[in-house]
Ligand SMILES: [Zn+2]
């Protein structure tokens with residue numbers, strides 16, 4: 289009887305579960321593309337001049353697509369994660385901060401796991 293081949297492929301596969309930007313384990317696996325969709329849905333109800341903000345959100349999603357895939361899947365679309373939701377939301381929040389002060393509070397309410405994450409850093 290032949291010995292079963294050792295499962296080398298499993299060992300060689302990426303087991304990376306840490307965010308490509310902040311290096312933290314991804315605890316809120318929602319990918320930038322799904323967050324982008326949520327943000328655009330949310331902004332659709334705003335009457336403000338938000339074209340620049342929408343462009344920035346799309347650009348940020350594209351930038352984060354360049355990171356390597358992690359061994360963690362988005363809970364919404366099932367695609368592999370690259371960066372955590374916190375880092376993505378932080379980028380958007382930093383841009384919004386100052387430019388769209390009237391939207392900030394609502395942004396925090398809708399995408400609050402990012403902002404709380406900042407305060408959780410010891
Ligand atoms: Zn991160």
Ligand SMILES: [Zn+2]
Nearest residue numbers: 319322362365
């Ligand atoms: Zn997704």
